[in-house]
Amino acid sequence: MSDIDRVVTVPIGPQHPALKEPESFMVDLRGEKIDAVRIRFGYNHRGIEKGCETRSYTQDLYLVERVCGICSFSHSTAFIHAVEEIAGLEVPVRAKYIRTIIGELERIHSHLLWLGVAGHEIGFDTLLMYTWRDREQVMILLARLTGNRVNYGINTYGGVRRDIAPDMMPEILKVVDSLEERTKHYIELAMREQTLIQRLSGVGKLSKEDALFLGTVGPTARASGVDRDARRDDPYLAYPDLEFKVVIDDHCDVYGRTIVRLGELMQTYSILRQLIKKIPDGPITVKAPRRIPEGEAVSRYEAPRGEDVHYVRGNGTEKPERVKVRAPTLANTASVGKMLEDGYLADLPIVVAAIDPCFSCTDRMVGVRESGTESRGAGRKTMTWEEVSRYGVEWHKARGLDFSSLGIPGGIEA
């Protein structure tokens, strides 16, 4: 049986059901065991950094927000911090708090999304359905706060574009309470469900030394015992006023990464409660100049996936001279090869997913108009959030799918 030693190369990607965006993993297999992995990037290059240099700062803000669909706010905030530092803008305290609230809500939706994707990768689709259903609450809340489910567009130079109305604060707390309950359930599940533990523990090992050597960031690094969090180490926004714990774990495997993310969710709920208690009154924006002076700045932001670094150099005009984005996924990719060493092919999807690679999501645009009318003018309708939600439920009801019976929390009953 000399064939057993034969190496088979399996292409995982650029197009593959396990990957939500194009990337290429060429896997050499001996039987079910992985011999070597070659990772290739660049299938999704959109020239955003170059694009920033040819556009004004205001346009850049929206462009940078579209680097990623899930952690859009992280990129926009990291970029805006760098520009505000060059321009010497002092952001009002209330705006800082609002930014922190949105940033933490984004962390909730990102971590819940990750938990669902992780479930899907190990064939546990029930977990996917449950977490994404719960995640809907925070998505709806973000849409009510900012107008969008992703790409919130709430940042502007010198502050934020929308205030959070006082009557929204209890709504946020309601969602936080409900999600905290659910997260406790998932923590219990992670502690007790045997097939889950079997599939996650001991998989994708990354020692602390390797994590440091390969420059791993975020929950991936913290699960390998690296005590590093930009929110605490280099505080920005409202984080100096807040009390929170940096969750670290020493499992060094995918199970540890799950524990860290679930622990971070619990911390985030406590952070949000503190923010809502402490948020001061005051203006939400200061006037920003159109021309940003000469100078350069690097900003660090703890995105849900890890530390996001932006570098901006201004030359005194309306356009930046250079913008450089270092997304956390790039920092973590180097460690994927290490994690996969001596692993099984069956573990590849979950190991890749465990660094939470940044999936570029598409924007969402729904126009509603009466049939037979122009999209502008008399036929155009503006819908409130409740109407949109009810419209969706009824649209499906007319086609035989009754979603109202599910009673989506935070959603509108038909």
Place this chain on the structure above:
Amino acid sequence: MSWVVAGVNILIFPGMFFLLVLGLAGQFVDRKLYARLQSRVGPPWFQPVADFFKLLGKESVIPEEADRRMFVMAPVFALAAVVAAYLYIPLWSTKPIFSFYGDLVVVLYLLLIPTLTFFLGGWYSRSIFSTLGAVRSITQLFAYEIPLLIALLSPALLADTWSISGMTAYYQAHPWYWLFNLIGLGVALVTLLGKLERVPFDAPEAETEIVAGSFTEYSGRHLAFFRMAIDAEAIVSSSLVAAVFLPFGLGLPLWLGIIVYLAKLAGILFVLALLRTVFARLRMDQMINFCWRYVAPIAFLQVIIDLVLKEFL
């Protein structure tokens, strides 16, 4: 039995046509239960039918490198074997359409053929994902098939016959004896998940690793027939489990008998849907470990129970 009656029995009721309708209905029940357990809405009742006919209308692509004949024949063989197996299983009386001494073994072999066609179809597709899926299918076969065989044969030991019809007649004469075989029922349900390649034993078609395993290169009507064969296989193997482990209510009038039979099927399908809802997919090595370390010894325990009982009853 005249040829006309036999033809109607084989092709329409309670043979092929009835089986295919049941298969689609079973797929709907499974999908709906799975969806409701995951707090989703699930498909409307006609979705499996719509899927089937839509697939029939789609273009069938056969890879240039694939062995054309094997590629095309695999789904047909799968469906044919499953339909043939159905004819030997007693459904609502102790008398199936055909029966002879030893048909239990024949049915088990016929139910093995779909898995072999998954292997052959995948292997002759020549694509890397299909090949991996095919190898996993056949590896998994060695893990679940033996516990399943042992579990299904132990009630036969007690009944002292190798014909399913004889077994049902025996358990009909001794109404409560089937309760001795509950362990075997559990083993059979768990191994059925392996046979039907469902979570947690769906590694052969794990979409996040090897796309669709053996079926990666299949499309159009070939895929439609494969899927149909899998749906029918679920019904046939559930019917077999019902006949062997739940042999009650077989002497009733026809309409009542059919209702009892459908209720048994629905119960088994519910358990299968529940099991695939609550587990994550096991890796190949974990699956084989699980089957040999836990399931096979439990199946042997059933054999010992039946052998001991046979001495005393």
